[in-house]
Amino acid sequence: MADFESLTQSVISGREAQVREQTAAMVAAGVKPLEIINQGLIAGMNIVGPRFKNGDMFVPEVLMAAKAMAAGIEIVRPLIADTDMPSIGKILIGTVRGDLHDIGKNLVAMMLESGGFTVINLGIDIPAEKFVAAIKEHKPGVVGMSALLTTTMLNMKEVIDLINEEGLQVKCIIGGAPISQEFADEIGADGYAPDAASAVELCKKLLAAS
Structure with missing residues (x-):
């Protein structure tokens, strides 16, 4: 069972190296790339956004979280056909x-x-x-x-x-x-x-x- 919760927490905390490690481990374990993105990486930023808006997180922390998420996506992106990369616009x-x-x-x-x-x-x-x-x-x-x-x-x-x-x-x-x-x-x-x-x-x- 993939530990999406832990990956999400690493994104929220802006732990870039940890996000890379966890993402790579999930890829190696055969977790679907889109699941890693949606349930782990983006799920983290979905929590960061509202926290930032409410004043519970500040710009430097949000930038670190976004950078950590991007590091994870970088690992997963080559495994996804461009057509499958989720984009809403x-x-x-x-x-x-x-x-x-x-x-x-x-x-x-x-x-x-x-x-x-x-x-x-x-x-x-x-x-x-x-x-x-x-x-x-x-x-x-x-x-x-x-x-x-x-x-x-x-x-x-x-x-x-x-x-x-x-x-x-x-x-x-x-x-x-x-x-x-x-x-x-x-x-x-x-x-x-x-x-x-x-x-x-x-x-x-x-x-x-x-």
Whole structure:
């Protein structure tokens, strides 16, 4: 009997080496790769998300947990055909032009991945044209933009305006310290997420509605 509970605990505690060891042992014991992912690795992050949202866990701990989960997935992924890799949708994410902050954005990307999404992370300082080119290439269901500076907030509007000009069908969500729901409404974004756990919920909601 595979000890998924123990693997889940290792993910929650962010014990990367232990997660690698336990995952490899399960693979060697013939446990199905998708079971390891869903019942062990992702199950851990499903607990981390709400704890983070409630203030019981903090960013460094969440990053460690996400890193531990990713280490386990790395071991299992080669054993799964791409078609079987669970994905509930594709999200494109990036920090807008002029802004070099990426801790929050990377946290959102990790939480989305652990929530079962396929994530294309464009990085930082991304101009509107680059967002649009990536939307055309990857055809995501949702585009997530982040900004930490008040001076770069308006570059989000630039991206949304260009997406609309190009007639692309994609939901746009925004986040970052200075961002609010009011600002999201003002620039025509489809949603605003105050933290990484909310971003996952918001993406699920938007994709279910589309």
